[in-house]
Amino acid sequence: IHLNYQTNLPQLLFDTNPSLHLSGPGAAFAKIAAFGPIPARLPVNGFGSAADSSSASGATISFSNPPPPLGSTVDPATQTCGLAPPFCTKSRYRSIDGNCNNQQRPSWGMPQTPYGRLALYNYADGVSALTKARSGRPLPNARDVSLTLFPDRQLVDPIWNLNTQQWGQIIAHDMSLTAGVAQSPDPIDHKDPVTCCDDNGRLTADVTSNPVCAPLLIPPHDPVHAALGTQCMNFVRTSTTRDRGCTAPQAPAEPISAVTAFMDLSLVYGSSIGQADPIRARRGGRLLTTVRNGREWPPQEPNVTMTCESAQSPNEPCYLAGDIRVNQNPQLTVLQVILMREHNRIADTLAQYNPHWNDEIIFQEARRIHIAQIQHINYYEYLPILLGYENMVKNKLIYPGAPSYINDYNPGVDPSILDEHATAAFRHFHTLIRGYLKLVSENRNLQAAVRMSDWFNRPLLLELDNTFDSLARGLTVQKQSYSDQFWDTEITQFLFKRNNTFGGDLRATDIQRGRDHGLGSYIATRAACGLPAPKSFNDMLDFISQENLAVLQSLYESPDDVELVVAGSLERLVPGALAGPTFLCILTEQFYRTRVGDRYFFENGADPDTAFTPSQLQAIRKGSSMARLLCDNGDAIEAMQPRAFELISPQNKLVPCGQLPAIDLSLWQDARGHF
Numbered sequence: 001i002h003l004n005y006q007t008n009l010p011q012l013l014f015d016t017n018p019s020l021h022l023s024g025p026g027a028a029f030a031k032i033a034a035f036g037p038i039p040a041r042l043p044v045n046g047f048g049s050a051a052d053s054s055s056a057s058g059a060t061i062s063f064s065n066p067p068p069p070l071g072s073t074v075d076p077a078t079q080t081c082g083l084a085p086p087f088c089t090k091s092r093y094r095s096i097d098g099n100c101n102n103q104q105r106p107s108w109g110m111p112q113t114p115y116g117r118l119a120l121y122n123y124a125d126g127v128s129a130l131t132k133a134r135s136g137r138p139l140p141n142a143r144d145v146s147l148t149l150f151p152d153r154q155l156v157d158p159i160w161n162l163n164t165q166q167w168g169q170i171i172a173h174d175m176s177l178t179a180g181v182a183q184s185p186d187p188i189d190h191k192d193p194v195t196c197c198d199d200n201g202r203l204t205a206d207v208t209s210n211p212v213c214a215p216l217l218i219p220p221h222d223p224v225h226a227a228l229g230t231q232c233m234n235f236v237r238t239s240t241t242r243d244r245g246c247t248a249p250q251a252p253a254e255p256i257s258a259v260t261a262f263m264d265l266s267l268v269y270g271s272s273i274g275q276a277d278p279i280r281a282r283r284g285g286r287l288l289t290t291v292r293n294g295r296e297w298p299p300q301e302p303n304v305t306m307t308c309e310s311a312q313s314p315n316e317p318c319y320l321a322g323d324i325r326v327n328q329n330p331q332l333t334v335l336q337v338i339l340m341r342e343h344n345r346i347a348d349t350l351a352q353y354n355p356h357w358n359d360e361i362i363f364q365e366a367r368r369i370h371i372a373q374i375q376h377i378n379y380y381e382y383l384p385i386l387l388g389y390e391n392m393v394k395n396k397l398i399y400p401g402a403p404s405y406i407n408d409y410n411p412g413v414d415p416s417i418l419d420e421h422a423t424a425a426f427r428h429f430h431t432l433i434r435g436y437l438k439l440v441s442e443n444r445n446l447q448a449a450v451r452m453s454d455w456f457n458r459p460l461l462l463e464l465d466n467t468f469d470s471l472a473r474g475l476t477v478q479k480q481s482y483s484d485q486f487w488d489t490e491i492t493q494f495l496f497k498r499n500n501t502f503g504g505d506l507r508a509t510d511i512q513r514g515r516d517h518g519l520g521s522y523i524a525t526r527a528a529c530g531l532p533a534p535k536s537f538n539d540m541l542d543f544i545s546q547e548n549l550a551v552l553q554s555l556y557e558s559p560d561d562v563e564l565v566v567a568g569s570l571e572r573l574v575p576g577a578l579a580g581p582t583f584l585c586i587l588t589e590q591f592y593r594t595r596v597g598d599r600y601f602f603e604n605g606a607d608p609d610t611a612f613t614p615s616q617l618q619a620i621r622k623g624s625s626m627a628r629l630l631c632d633n634g635d636a637i638e639a640m641q642p643r644a645f646e647l648i649s650p651q652n653k654l655v656p657c658g659q660l661p662a663i664d665l666s667l668w669q670d671a672r673g674h675f
């Protein structure tokens with residue numbers, strides 16, 4: 001498959017707008033800026049060691065973010081804030097919880113550690129209270145901001161299909177999860193469910209007594225909720241280092257993420273041994289499955305009432321996987337099932353080639369290959385759509401055409417997920433969501449469409465008739481929504497509505513989450529990115545339209561109060577990317593860190609014990625694609641377009657699955673001799 005993004009994305013980020021150079025005073029970007037003028041491609045011989053490859057491009061790797069001192073409280077029993085093992089042993093395989101990926105900083109990237117930060121904390125009291133306006137008055141009502149600035153207009157993307165949207169959620173779930181927050185319909189992460197606002201939209205006693213409550217209040221003119229008498233929508237604050245007793249009294253609370261930060265398919269394998277164990281088959285290196293109608297499905301979640309809306313029958317499927325959000329919406333679940341099946345497909349093939357391998361070796365080798373494939377798809381096929389191909393090349397996020405290893409692992413780079421990324425920039429892609437999901441036949445005819453809000457947390461849909469394949473094909477045929485300020489009402493009026501007429505508002509939740517985490521303001525974040533920092537509302541016209549600016553000005557007292565989550569989503573897109581300059585800066589920084597901060601990144605060949613052989617690496621690059629993944633793991637998908645994030649077109653025609661390049665797993669035959 002030749003992935004030629006230049007055809008689709010003709011404009012080059014840094015060529016078209018020099019003012020977007022990530023070279024300002026923002027310390028966070030010193031290391032990217034330090035690379036100076038960047039050639040479109042690295043010299044092909046330059047991939048020896050980290051030092052070699054940087055000198056080959058005339059760059060110096062600078063450790064602009066020196067590691068903070070170790071010493072956060074570590075409590076294995078209660079999982080506080082940074083559960084680092086006392087020492088690291090050498091392992092060919094990633095640990096399940098990411099410990100010792102960084103051998104000097106063993107807890108980096110682990111679950112239950114804080115999000116990273118670009119800009120300073122912006123809590124109202126400097127320590128933990130939700131952000132307020134500079135004046136001390138409240139910020140505009142989050143639901144009101146959602147209603148005013150993010151209405152529903154069905155503008156669709158001319159190139160990218162719904163799979164692009166949906167795969168984004170897979171990546172999001174691999175990277176972060178707000179700790180201690182219920183993921184619907186009931187609190188999962190908490191032993192005691194916290195309900196700040198009940199099912200009928202009434203404030204509960206917890207609101208005043210429980211400090212984790214910060215419910216969204218319904219404004220009086222709310223077009224749907226005012227008439228219904230709804231007072232609120234539930235919102236529970238994210239657990240922080242302060243809640244868990246690992247922050248000095250005057251230090252700001254750091255919100256915690258509950259999954260591994262690494263791009264390591266933690267959503268498939270779990271982020272802890274406790275999550276990983278129950279989903280392993282302990283046979284043939286496989287993940288546990290349940291067979292129904294001759295197909296393999298994930299095992300049943302033991303705690304159905306906490307996880308699914310199986311109101312109709314307790315026997316309804318409710319899946320258990322590496323991530324608690326697996327059942328959230330049908331298309332997410334389709335991709336989770338595809339990924340589970342892909343592991344077993346690799347495991348079964350490896351077992352055939354290597355009858356002498358035991359369960360553990362097959363499992364770990366299959367996991368390792370699977371993660372490599374997904375990293376390849378994410379960096380070379382998927383992320384260029386969002387971040388822009390040239391932008392990625394220039395900032396050394398990808399090395400197209402590299403003949404062999406790319407040894408850019410940098411132990412000084414913290415792989416934690418930036419809060420600006422998880423809570424603002426990557427959530428912007430909620431804008432890509434379509435409220436109705438198409439079911440499509442093998443000859444690509446529309447069979448039916450379902451409303452997303454009828455199927456939140458009810459994976460039963462996948463197992464009805466041949467819906468699984470129809471949903472998967474729908475992903476590749478339906479257009480995704482355009483990356484703009486228009487949000488589908490299925491997620492702004494009907495989120496997790498259950499048996500009610502209306503439900504929650506994801507946009508309002510995103511805005512409130514930004515305040516909960518004390519995110520730096522829009523202006524502060526632009527400054528941290530090295531972008532020009534507006535001094536007035538009018539200065540924001542460089543990235544935001546006059547029309548939107550007028551609304552911002554009517555909502556916020558001062559330009560300094562304007563929020564990152566809100567204004568970032570209003571910026572004009574950078575040509576060739578699906579985000580504006582500020583979010584693009586954050587996304588680029590994050591995916592750079594996710595790459596060079598991962599010792600096990602699939603292209604790293606510095607350590608022969610953990611590296612793929614050059615021919616294996618080549619096989620991964622050649623044979624891993626979204627199209628293959630769908631072909632190999634659907635129930636009976638026979639044909640797919642080669643570029644499966646792109647709509648079918650004369651340049652991207654359906655082809656029989658057998659014509660798509662596949663990974664040659666025979667290269668792993670007897671490979672144990674090399675371990």
Ligand code: HEM
Pocket residue numbers: 165166167168169172176177178181257328329332421422423426427429430432433491506509510513
């Ligand atoms: C398909 C339907 C989707 C639904 C129903 C959905 C729903 C949600 C919900 C309920 C949250 C937690 C909100 C909170 O309490 O703060 C969330 C968080 C998030 N979502 Fe989505 N989402 C969807 C798709 C996506 C997509 C397509 C992306 C990105 C491409 C994405 C990225 C994120 C991120 C980064 C977070 C924060 C993760 C964390 O750190 O906890 N989501 N989403």
Ligand SMILES: [Ca+2]
Pocket residue numbers: 173174175259260261262263264265266267
């Ligand atoms: Ca992960």
